[in-house]
Amino acid sequence: MTENVIEVNNLEHSYGDLKAVDNISFTVKKGEIFSFLGPNGAGKSTVINILTTLRKIQKGEAKVNGYDVAKESKDVRRSIGIVFQMMCIDYEMTVFENLEYHGKIYSMAKEHRRKRIDELIKLIELESKRNVLAKDLSGGMKRRLELARGLMTKPAVLFLDEPTVGFDIQTRMRMWEYLREIKKEGTTIFLTTHYMEEADQLSDRISIIDHGKIIVTGSGSELKNQLGKDLIYLETSDNKAAANVLRTIESVKGINEDMRFLRVMLGVDATHILPKIMDVVRQNGIEIATVNIKKPSMDDVFVHYTGHGLREGETEEKYEKREAVEALT
Amino acid sequence: MSFAFHAIYWREMVKFFRFKSVLFSSLIQPVMWLAFFGLAMSKSFDNLTAMLPSIPGVPTVDYLSYMGAGIIAMDVLFSSLFGGTTLLFDKKFSLLKETLASPISRVNIVVGVGLSGMTKAFIQTGIIIAFGRLIGMNFFKGYDPLQTLISVVGIFLLVGIFTLGFLFLSGSIAITVEQPEGMQSILTLLSMPLFFVSNALYPVEAFPEILQFLSMFNPLTLLADGIRYFALGTNFSVMGGHYIYTTADIAISFLGLISFALAMLSIVLWRFNKVDV
Numbered sequence: 001m002t003e004n005v006i007e008v009n010n011l012e013h014s015y016g017d018l019k020a021v022d023n024i025s026f027t028v029k030k031g032e033i034f035s036f037l038g039p040n041g042a043g044k045s046t047v048i049n050i051l052t053t054l055r056k057i058q059k060g061e062a063k064v065n066g067y068d069v070a071k072e073s074k075d076v077r078r079s080i081g082i083v084f085q086m087m088c089i090d091y092e093m094t095v096f097e098n099l100e101y102h103g104k105i106y107s108m109a110k111e112h113r114r115k116r117i118d119e120l121i122k123l124i125e126l127e128s129k130r131n132v133l134a135k136d137l138s139g140g141m142k143r144r145l146e147l148a149r150g151l152m153t154k155p156a157v158l159f160l161d162e163p164t165v166g167f168d169i170q171t172r173m174r175m176w177e178y179l180r181e182i183k184k185e186g187t188t189i190f191l192t193t194h195y196m197e198e199a200d201q202l203s204d205r206i207s208i209i210d211h212g213k214i215i216v217t218g219s220g221s222e223l224k225n226q227l228g229k230d231l232i233y234l235e236t237s238d239n240k241a242a243a244n245v246l247r248t249i250e251s252v253k254g255i256n257e258d259m260r261f262l263r264v265m266l267g268v269d270a271t272h273i274l275p276k277i278m279d280v281v282r283q284n285g286i287e288i289a290t291v292n293i294k295k296p297s298m299d300d301v302f303v304h305y306t307g308h309g310l311r312e313g314e315t316e317e318k319y320e321k322r323e324a325v326e327a328l329t
Numbered sequence: 330m331s332f333a334f335h336a337i338y339w340r341e342m343v344k345f346f347r348f349k350s351v352l353f354s355s356l357i358q359p360v361m362w363l364a365f366f367g368l369a370m371s372k373s374f375d376n377l378t379a380m381l382p383s384i385p386g387v388p389t390v391d392y393l394s395y396m397g398a399g400i401i402a403m404d405v406l407f408s409s410l411f412g413g414t415t416l417l418f419d420k421k422f423s424l425l426k427e428t429l430a431s432p433i434s435r436v437n438i439v440v441g442v443g444l445s446g447m448t449k450a451f452i453q454t455g456i457i458i459a460f461g462r463l464i465g466m467n468f469f470k471g472y473d474p475l476q477t478l479i480s481v482v483g484i485f486l487l488v489g490i491f492t493l494g495f496l497f498l499s500g501s502i503a504i505t506v507e508q509p510e511g512m513q514s515i516l517t518l519l520s521m522p523l524f525f526v527s528n529a530l531y532p533v534e535a536f537p538e539i540l541q542f543l544s545m546f547n548p549l550t551l552l553a554d555g556i557r558y559f560a561l562g563t564n565f566s567v568m569g570g571h572y573i574y575t576t577a578d579i580a581i582s583f584l585g586l587i588s589f590a591l592a593m594l595s596i597v598l599w600r601f602n603k604v605d606v
Binding site for chain 1: 332333335336337339340343344347348422423424426427428429431432433605
């Protein structure tokens with residue numbers, strides 16, 4: 001039997017006349033890694049702040065570890081660990097002291113606290129840095145320390161808000177390994193990210209969120225499979241006309257028109273259908289400039305469902321406004 | 330209310346002893362006040378006092394001892410008034426987020442910071458009393474050991490309550506303003522009248538009446554009076570003025586400071602409950 005560690009029903013949240021979260025519902029199962037994937041300003045942070053009781057719930061219902069975030073906030077707080085989007089460890093305290101402080105404010109008994117600190121310092125491989133001031137750690141190490149801090153109380157759910165934003169790929173991949181390790185220990189993980197790869201590599205299930213709404217939810221492979229077996233990227237002299245022609249072909253599941261490319265989704269293996277596609281386009285007097293076959297990635301999934309890339313010119317301004325409002329409040 | 334305020338207290342003290350420059354200056358500052366300002370001023374005031382006829386039957390107190398009480402009051406005023414700045418920086422660097430997201434209630438944070446400030450004030454008070462003795466500040470003159478002990482306890486109690494009050498005030502400002510510069514200017518603005526409209530450094534008898542009246546409500550006056558009651562006795566003269574402290578006076582000091590601290594506590598809790606992370 002799988003039980004839900006997080007249950008959200010019809011959640012809505014507004015800042016003034018801006019609807020940051022627009023009637024969303026989802027569940028997170030015990031022991032899974034669940035991601036919110038979306039651009040900055042999509043409403044991810046607002047949801048995480050509501051679930052961690054940092055922001056008062058306006059409309060709807062949310063339960064974490066069986067506790068109502070509105071009525072049982074203290075119990076919710078005791079059940080969770082948080083890694084905030086912005087780095088917030090005390091640079092003037094050592095690795096040990098940062099963890100010790102956290103254990104103390106959660107009223108962990110000394111013996112229990114010290115044992116947990118030893119375990120976690122081992123987990124994040126900072127044994128040699130135990131008594132080093134946090135300011136003398138590298139960026140990745142600081143983030144690991146925050147991760148360890150979030151795990152001090154052995155929370156039922158660990159919330160991570162953009163855990164690897166701004167890090168290089170090695171550091172990020174290392175972070176993912178730690179998160180997989182933590183998952184093995186049975187901790188449920190809820191994370192927000194705007195890195196496609198992060199959501200794809202790490203999560204059991206992903207919700208794509210855009211403009212405060214959940215667009216689609218599923219595992220990475222489920223989402224990608226919905227785009228068909230293969231994708232063909234075509235650059236032609238008349239993309240619009242080419243799209244119209246291609247829609248008549250049976251194995252073509254769908255077409256997105258990008259700025260420069262046509263993204264053709266195929267229900268069959270591209271190697272067999274590609275010659276036919278090229279013939280049909282050319283027969284209609286359209287020149288083909290480039291062709292590219294690829295397997296669907298999370299980027300393609302994202303574009304397919306939201307109708308735009310993570311950031312594009314026309315939506316930029318709107319996102320910035322949303323992002324600013326989310327950050328401010 | 331849990332004992333989680335201990336965590337806050339622990340963190341503040343770890344950092345107090347870690348920043349050697351802060352530690353050093355907060356320990357050396359009271360000594361410098363006494364050594365430079367105190368010795369220089371007392372010399373000139375004592376010369377003037379010597380020209381005045383002494384009041385028969387009333388012990389005369391030298392200016393250094395009189396001022397010593399004021400220096401304690403002033404020193405703990407400044408350190409506690411600026412003590413809340415730690416919260417401003419915690420807020421600015423998002424460090425407060427971790428604590429505010431935890432299950433502990435906010436009163437723990439306030440109490441933890443308050444108690445750490447109190448500890449620092451006790452250390453400073455101890456230094457002034459000890460160093461003052463070395464340079465001829467006559468506290469507890471003619472007291473037996475028990476009287477001295479009671480007086481020391483009395484002084485520390487007053488200092489403790491006073492410090493809590495000002496830390497709560499400082500904490501409310503810190504949690505409300507956004508910029509360290511803003512905090513700095515508010516504190517400077519506050520400290521000026523507090524400092525001068527009080528009897529910390531000189532008797533208020535020569536003040537215009539309105540200032541005399543106001544000084545009665547100044548926590549600094551209440552503290553300085555209380556310290557003098559314990560350190561110098563109930564009946565003495567200084568610079569030609571005759572001081573008599575009654576039990577009612579010391580009760581007023583205690584009650585006044587307690588009400589001040591409680592009022593500030595409610596303000597800081599009000600401000601803290603408004604803080605969003």
